[in-house]
Amino acid sequence: xxxxxxxxxxxxxxxxxxxxxxxxxxxxxxxxxxxxxxxxxxxxxxxxxxxxxxxxxxxxxxxxxxxxxxx
Numbered sequence: 001x002x003x004x005x006x007x008x009x010x011x012x013x014x015x016x017x018x019x020x021x022x023x024x025x026x027x028x029x030x031x032x033x034x035x036x037x038x039x040x041x042x043x044x045x046x047x048x049x050x051x052x053x054x055x056x057x058x059x060x061x062x063x064x065x066x067x068x069x070x071x
Contacts, residue, residue, distance in 0.1 A: 009042060019041060022042055023039050036055075
């Protein structure tokens, strides 16, 4: 939970990933044990921080991103 963004960026580079989804635990009522999540999509050139949304919406957004990567 410390240095979330830099740790995610480091993992992205070390594992040679196309994208990583940072699941932040900074916001009250978000993360494990709660329905809403606060995530950030991180790739080599961009960062997109999503608002607090449901786990179902996060899953849909992840699927959309994967579809974009495969297109």
